[in-house]
Structures are given as C-alpha cells and as structure tokens.
Amino acid sequence: MESIRLFCPATVANISCGFDVLGLCLDTIGDEMTITKTAQKGIQITRITGADLPLDVTQNVAGIAAQAFLEQLGTDQGFAIEIHKKIKAGSGIGSSAASAAGAVFGLNALCGNPFTNKELISFAMKGEALASGCEHADNVAPALLGGFTLIRGYEPLDVIALPVPSELYVTVIHPQIALKTAEMRAVLAPEIPLKNAIAQWGNLGGFIAGLYTEDYNLMQRSLSDKIVEPVRSPFIPGFDKIKETALQNGALGAGISGSGPSIFTLNKGIKTAKKVAFAIAENYTETGIPFEVYTSPINKSGVRIINR
Template structure:
C-alpha cells in the first residue's frame, strides 16, 4: 500500500510581508512516495534529483523528521513507513524547496493512514522540518505549500494562519537565476533593528495588499507590492536584481520582489499573457549579464499538495 504526492514550490514574503505572507505556485514542486512497511519506524529508501546532497538518515532529513513527529503526535510511533523523495525543484532557490518536500511527506503520510488529522493540522509537523532545514521554524513556505493559495501568518506564538482570497486573474511568474544564496546568509545580512519609518511604510503596504486581495483591486495590489525593509538589503546578493525588476515592471507586472531569501525573483501579474511576457523579459535581463535562468509561470496554486496516485 503506497501513495504518491506532489507539493508545490512557494513564494515567501510576497514583497511587503516578510515572514508573514506566502503563496503557492503551480510548478515546480517535489514528489514523495510513501509505502507502508511491516518493519517499525520511518526509513528513507531513495532520494533522486538531489545530487547526493540530502541525508537519508530520517532524523537529519526534513521529510523524515516531520513524518516522525507526525507519527508521534497521532500515537503511531511503531508504524513502519518507507519514503522515496523525488526532488524536482532546485535547492537554495528561494522557492521553498525543503517546504515542498516536507509538506508532500507529511500530507502523504496522513493520507496513507486514513487522514487522522485535518490538512490544516499538519502544519506544526511541516514546520519541524523547516527547523531542520533553516534553523528556525518558519511557516511562510510550509503554510502556503500545505494550504494552497495566499496565506497570512498573523502570528507564530500562537500559530495563526489565515487563508486570503486569490483574485481570479492573478498569475505568478518566477525566474530562478543559476546562482546560489544560502538561506542562513540571507538571514544573517538582516539587522535586528529596523527604521521605524520604514516599518510603518511596510505595514501600510501589508494592509494595502490584504485589502487589494479582498477587493480584487489589481491597482491596489500593485501599489502595495513594495518591500522597503528587506529587499534593499538582500538584493545586493543578487547580480542584476534592479534591471530584472525594472524589466518586469516595464512589461506590465503588478510588482514583485525577491522570492523568500532569493535568488529567485517573483512577479505578480494580471492575466496569463502579461505573465508570459514578464517572465520572458526577466529571463532576458538575466541573460544579458550572462546568468541562465529557469522560468515558471502559473496562476496561484489554490490546491496545495495533491495525491498523484
């Protein structure tokens, strides 16, 4: 008895919402296959697509850890599970690679065992996986990967996640330049204090973006997609950032910023046609400085993880 699950890549922060906003993409994402086993405990039997970089020791692997925590919570520590992980998205891309794997794993385990927990209640276990991957239990990738759509993490203590509405014509384009920025470096570059004035601008924009989503007001969404706190610091780690961002705006993007801790750059767009043009413009801008990119275009993924077979 086995199950195969896909969980999507995600864009954390969404410009103004550092640590509190995230959204799910249609592609890329990871696949996890989980099989019941007579031998007690969680084993990772195979990992593909990782170039040998991920540990197969379940206690050191984000998927392993989160499935183990999940089994403990439902009182099924002795359940035997064999996990296969197919990495189908890049590492260190700022697209929530570890979150996609972790959410796929926990969701698959819960489905396989007859859904003892609701999908929403799987979040704490997926966050444990993030703690292994990033050093802290952030939710801005795992929450949208698990819930789908656009989510607001209003609070971490206690955890309070709100699913926001997704305007019908909203598309996301992501370009992933082939350079690497480690999440830990991207976090360390940030200071522990920020300008009060910039913080006020930021929470004005968070309020504006949330209002824009409820009102399906693309202009308001566009005006609110600004990050005056983190982007000015982190963008120096991404060669060509300003010209790529400008190319997106010049081609009709509503706005955008660094995806998570980068180096991927996302844009929100109204409609598929503009999204395609924006993606191509960003690819071209990176290409002009000799950087090759992967490009992804999709509506916001409302489903989150899905059972493939």
C-alpha cells in the same frame, strides 16, 4: 502495500510587503513523492532522485517532519518515502518546505486524515527547522493550504488562508547562484526605523485588502518593501534590472522570493505573466548566469494526490 504519489508544490514566501508572514503556492513547479505503508515500524527514506540529499531520516527535512507527525499520532505504522526533487535546494522557492509538507500530507492521507492540513503545518515546520535553523511556516503553510497564507503569529501558530484573485499569475526567475538563508538573515538589522515599519504594515494591509476585493491596482501599489529588499537584493546579480524589466512589461510587482536568489513577479493574466517571463529571460541571458524561468497560476489547494 498501500501507497500514495504526491505533487509537492514550490512556494513563494514574503511577497515584498509581507516579510515573514505572507506566502503563496505555485502550481507548475514541484517535487514528486511516493509514500508507502511498510510492515517495518518508523520512517525510512528509500530513494531520492534529482538532488544529493541524505537518506538518514534525522538529517532529512521530510524524515524529521514525518517523525514529528508519527510521534504526535502515536502509531506503530511504518512508512517508506521516495523523494523526486525538481525544486532545486537553495532556490528560494520552498524546496525544503515541499519535502516537509509532502511527507506529512502523505502520511496523514495514508492514516485516514487524523489531522487537518492546518494542523499538519506544525509538523512540517520541524522539518523546516533542519533546513533553515528555525521553525518557520511561511513556505510550509502555503504548501499545505494552497493559495495565499498569512502567518498572523506563532504563539500559538495562527495561519490565515487568504483569497486568491482569479486572474493572478506568478512568474519566477531562479538565477542559479548560491545564497545561504542564514547569511541572508544576518544582513537584516535587528532594528528598523518605525517609519519604514509603518509604511510596510500600510502596504501589507493594502495588499490583503486587494486580495479580498480583487483590486489589482491596489495590489500593485502595495507590492513594496523598504525593509528587506534594499539589503538583500544586492546579493542577487541583476535584481534591479529584472525588477525594472518585469514592471516595464506589465507586472504588478516583483521582489525577492523567500530569502532569494529567486525573484517572483505577480501579474494580472497569463498573457502578461508570459510576456514578463520572456522579457526577463531574454534580458538575463546577458549576465551569463544560468537561470530558469517559470510561470504558474496560484495553486489553490497545496500538496495534491497524483494517484493512490
């Protein structure tokens, strides 16, 4: 039967000044999925490697996203999904989003692309809702579109693809501790000082202007978060030290990836990104907490076909 093998990238959401609206797509970290047309109607998840996740379609983000896609398309075609997880669950770099995005991208490709990648986002969000309790697009949007994405709003969903400055590289450290997205949501106050909100939207505006003009200095000045980082970072052991080390080694900025515990840094040039990776890895060893460090260019296209 016809089959497709996919690379399903990890993603970084929030990016300091863009809480709940900004995301970017990574290129060197991601899952693999194989999706095959089946004679049997509906979705089956036939195999999962690399993680202990349910094969039950209704309990799996890829399964739920795939079902949402099929329902909308109204096809009798069936699909078998194999998932090879490489992004750890709960890492804060879009593990569930990669599965949800991969599933709908693969089904769409095997059906002759009836939907645009932008249209696929809403199906993938159904999968995200299983993982985090709410339909959010800040990881599935960059996973499906690549590059930087802005969620302008949700009513209706409005995702804007932003430009990718050519020399931008991401270094991510994943301290292997468990943080729950729901708990990280709960530490946020429902109200924030207006003056902090103004500072945040000034910075988000500056960062977006920096992306359009490839002004790395402006991006650097804009990568600030007075709202979420102060309340969430204490849950990540060594956060302040990692950030300090990254900045000292030339990173443009550093912050919590998604709701953590991963920490991202943005860097001008691969050389700086690697220097930052080396310095934070060397430094973090002292904590005794297991961790992984990745360096990646920004993936401009999102989920991609490995072979078909």
